[in-house]
Amino acid sequence: MLPTFFIAHGTPSLVIEQHAYTEFLQKLAKSIPTPKAIVLFSAHWESPVQTISSAIHPEMIYDFSGFSEELYAIKYPARGDLTLSLHIEQLFQDEGIRCELDDERGLDHGVWAPLHIMYPDAQIPVVALSVNPRLTAEEHYRIGAALGPLRDEDVLILGSGGTVHNVRRLDRNNPVPQVWAVEFDEWLAEQLETWNLEALLRYDERAPNVRVAVPTPEHFVPLLLALGAADGARRAKLLHHSFQMSTLSLCCWMFGGIKKS
Template sequence: MLPTFFIAHGAPSLAIEQHAYTEFLRKLAMSIPTPKAIVLFSAHWESSVQKISSAVEPEMIYDFSGFPDELYDINYPAKGDLTLSLHIQQLCQQEGIRCELNDKRGLDHGAWSPLSIMYPDAQIPVVTMSVNPRLTPEEHYRIGAALGPLRDEGVLIIGSGGTVHNLRRLDHNNPVPQLWAVEFDEWLAEQLETWNLDALIRYDERAPHAQEAVPTPEHFVPLLIAFGAGDASRSAKLLHHSFQMGTLSLCCWMFGSLKREKRG
């Protein structure tokens, strides 16, 4: 059984950066068995209905501007996996989760940026999933839990987003993290490590500086989904934590382990 991960994808330029976090991501991929496929929930694919990519050869989406030209030269030619997409659709429908296949969606930078670091040869099939920021935290957790059985099948589930993600509060010239950002992530870590679901589903009311850290929920949603996908084990471990530009949190959480877990 594979664990499930939440991976902060930072800025689009992460794909061409060289620092402790990118080195961590490279080593992380080497520390676990090679997955048969990857299912990735991207903060940059928003939809009112749960979408499941079903493109055989997903195109690249360069959904940003103002970054170095070399980012537009990156190509991550991972294949899709229609059989897996249909399997995901079935798992969602079994739990009463409305979903639709989408054979047009390509790979946005929430997907190809971290994956190009972790699995640069692009040989592992990738199925991307949308997020719906208007759902409740309980509903996000439920979506993740519905896909938990994929872990037994050698499928790696990743939520790609960010915990503290407020572009208006970035301080590009300050390498020191701001106190409010640190305090939010510390609160979050305590709830995840103790699997305090009651607190997490009310993070916007209970967490310090929640409105500053999560001004809009789309980047936080993948964490809740990855968290839900680890429901069988209810174990959480922070593998990396650092900051860029004063407030942009770069963290990686692992839910579950490589051991077989009891369900229900």
């Protein structure tokens, strides 16, 4: 049984950066058993209906502008897994979760940027999943929980987004984290480490500085989805935490743990 993870994907340039966080992601992939497939909820794929990628050879999506031309040359030729996509569809349907398949959607940078760092050979099949920021936190948790059985099938479930993610507050000239950003992540860590669902599912009401830390929810909800997928274990561990540009949180949370079958 594999754990689930929430991974911050930072800015698109993360994929060509070299620092403590990128080194951590490289080591993380080597520290866990090689999965049969990867299922990833991306903050950069928003859809009103829970959507499952089913393309056999998903194309690259360069969903950004103003970054180095080097990024547009990056390829991540991971194949899809239609059998797994159909299995996920059934898991959602079994829980009464409306969903649909998309055989045209490619891989956005919320998918390929962290995976290019973690699994650069792109030999592991990838199924991307959308997020719907308009759902409640409880609904996100329930969607994640529906995929819990995949952990027993050696499928790695990832949520790719960011906890503190406010592009208007980035300061490229200031490496020192802002107090409000640190306070938000510290509150979140306390709730995750105690699996305090009452607080976590009301984060938008209870967390300090939530309006500035999470001005829009699409980057935060992948954490709730990954959390829900480990509902059967209810253990959380912070594996890495750092900041870029004063307010961009780069963290990785592990939910559940590795169990030998």
